[in-house]
Amino acid sequence: MPDKPLRIYSWNVNGIRAATGKGLAKWLSGCRGEIVGLQEVRALPDQIPEEIKRLRRYHQRWQPAERRGYSGVGLLSRREPDHLDTSLGSSHFDVEGRLQIARFGKLVIANGYFPNGNGKDRDNSRIPYKLDWYGALFEKVQRLRKSGYRVLVMGDFNTAHRAIDLARPKQNEKTSGFTPIERAELDRWLAAGWVDTFRHFEPGPDHYSWWSQRFGVRAKNIGWRIDYVLASPAAMKFVRNGFIHPHVTGSDHCPVGIDVDPDLFG
Numbered sequence: 001m002p003d004k005p006l007r008i009y010s011w012n013v014n015g016i017r018a019a020t021g022k023g024l025a026k027w028l029s030g031c032r033g034e035i036v037g038l039q040e041v042r043a044l045p046d047q048i049p050e051e052i053k054r055l056r057r058y059h060q061r062w063q064p065a066e067r068r069g070y071s072g073v074g075l076l077s078r079r080e081p082d083h084l085d086t087s088l089g090s091s092h093f094d095v096e097g098r099l100q101i102a103r104f105g106k107l108v109i110a111n112g113y114f115p116n117g118n119g120k121d122r123d124n125s126r127i128p129y130k131l132d133w134y135g136a137l138f139e140k141v142q143r144l145r146k147s148g149y150r151v152l153v154m155g156d157f158n159t160a161h162r163a164i165d166l167a168r169p170k171q172n173e174k175t176s177g178f179t180p181i182e183r184a185e186l187d188r189w190l191a192a193g194w195v196d197t198f199r200h201f202e203p204g205p206d207h208y209s210w211w212s213q214r215f216g217v218r219a220k221n222i223g224w225r226i227d228y229v230l231a232s233p234a235a236m237k238f239v240r241n242g243f244i245h246p247h248v249t250g251s252d253h254c255p256v257g258i259d260v261d262p263d264l265f266g
Contacts, residue, residue, distance in 0.1 A: 005240050005259035010154040010227055012253035015042045017049055022250035025051035034078050037111030039156045041072035065097035073113050077106060088136040089181045099137065106266030108144050112137060113153035117176030124176045134185050150235035150264060155183045156227050156253065161186045162204040164205050165225040177226060195244035196232040197258050207244055210253045238264035
């Protein structure tokens, strides 16, 4: 009988302190996550709520931005990472606390909070920074692939790849997150062999992971699919399922993830 699959989650919690007040600790206790990557934590390590710190079954690693209340990622795992890297090799990127790359045996997981391209005035002025960040991570994970690791890249990518991945594509062709140049960057990843795990199992429409907080938008499912787990070909051999859990509330995003064969860890 095959071993029971292990579950790996990614979730942009839109502020861990706010999400904890909406039940995050209870969800973490019951979600059966072997590894959970969180994005947009927006807290320093000493500001992580006690309810989260008390979850003893998880090893916890937190990477904040230098700017208080901004960005930040966290990794919770039932097994301790063999190694953890949080740098893209430039302070230009690293000050924003957007990345953790954890190695567990033969598996490497990159937990990323990819930049939003909007800019302060929603003028798309941050798209160049966003694409540079994508490019730096691409080079790093490509090297890991070539070194023989099974690699997963997960997180809030802040980009909807195709028209099927947002409810109103025509209205958003000039909006950061769906401009041609941003979508082309995801094309580059897939052309290089990375697999969009959710789309591997589910080709159909109306599956989203983020909704505007305007009243009624989520209830009407007017959303975007901008949270992904990408798998290298070597990792994809062990992926049994990809999913989105829109019923889980507590953030403007919902959890996404995969079920994997335990042999993925090697």
